[in-house]
Amino acid sequence: MPSEAVLAETLRTVTALLPLHWKFIQDREGFHALCLSRNNRKNISIQRVVYASFDGAFDIFIHRKELLGSWHDDVLRDLVFVPLNSTSLKVFADNVIQVVNRVRKYEICAGVDLPELADLWPTDNLGKIDENPYDESRYERTFRSHDCAYLVPLQHWRCQGCSRVYHNQTKRKKTALKEELHKNTRNDYLNEDVKRAKFKSLQKDFQNAKRKIDHLQSQVTKLMNQESVPIDNDLSENLTEILRD
Numbered sequence: 001m002p003s004e005a006v007l008a009e010t011l012r013t014v015t016a017l018l019p020l021h022w023k024f025i026q027d028r029e030g031f032h033a034l035c036l037s038r039n040n041r042k043n044i045s046i047q048r049v050v051y052a053s054f055d056g057a058f059d060i061f062i063h064r065k066e067l068l069g070s071w072h073d074d075v076l077r078d079l080v081f082v083p084l085n086s087t088s089l090k091v092f093a094d095n096v097i098q099v100v101n102r103v104r105k106y107e108i109c110a111g112v113d114l115p116e117l118a119d120l121w122p123t124d125n126l127g128k129i130d131e132n133p134y135d136e137s138r139y140e141r142t143f144r145s146h147d148c149a150y151l152v153p154l155q156h157w158r159c160q161g162c163s164r165v166y167h168n169q170t171k172r173k174k175t176a177l178k179e180e181l182h183k184n185t186r187n188d189y190l191n192e193d194v195k196r197a198k199f200k201s202l203q204k205d206f207q208n209a210k211r212k213i214d215h216l217q218s219q220v221t222k223l224m225n226q227e228s229v230p231i232d233n234d235l236s237e238n239l240t241e242i243l244r245d
């Protein structure tokens, strides 16, 4: 454990160099450099954490998930890790500032943030809905892949994992729209063959209905002329069918 004087000096040095919206606090094994949300001054959340252990190791967390993989390696690249003591204080503090500045070269992955795809989210098991509890500015509500890298370089919008889910959902949406269109296609959009077949089928239905009505009419007329004659089976069936329709 570094001395009180070293801890106080590290806190003072790093705090003076941190960007706006970043805070630096100490615990029993190291320091937390915290990036706070800025949309609501009072109701804040911690969006990123750079944890610097007294022994010189760094851990990075985005939305409480540990950053791993290539972005993690990039953020820590070429740094010389030193345990904190009175002689290494400057290098240690410089490492903290360097890591924080590198993390700031990345933005949060926006996920599949298209509201028109939102109806597919509850049933898509490739990821989960993100209601933006960390108050990010890039999106209001999104769908994040289980493979989300959480960070992307500033000029990118979504990570590779979320891009795959985005393409998958766009494709599914297009297929669903095509099916819907097919079901409700207006006659003036149908080609001649399809139109003819559709009219032929409608004509057949109409003729069948007309034949049934004619038959019933003649049966009813017959009954009216011969009072108290029981309704025959055929007519009874037709009446039931008509009532059901």
Ligand SMILES: [Zn+2]
Residues within 6 Å of the ligand: 109, 110, 111, 144, 145, 147, 148, 149, 150, 158, 159, 160, 161, 162, 163
């Ligand atoms: Zn992502």
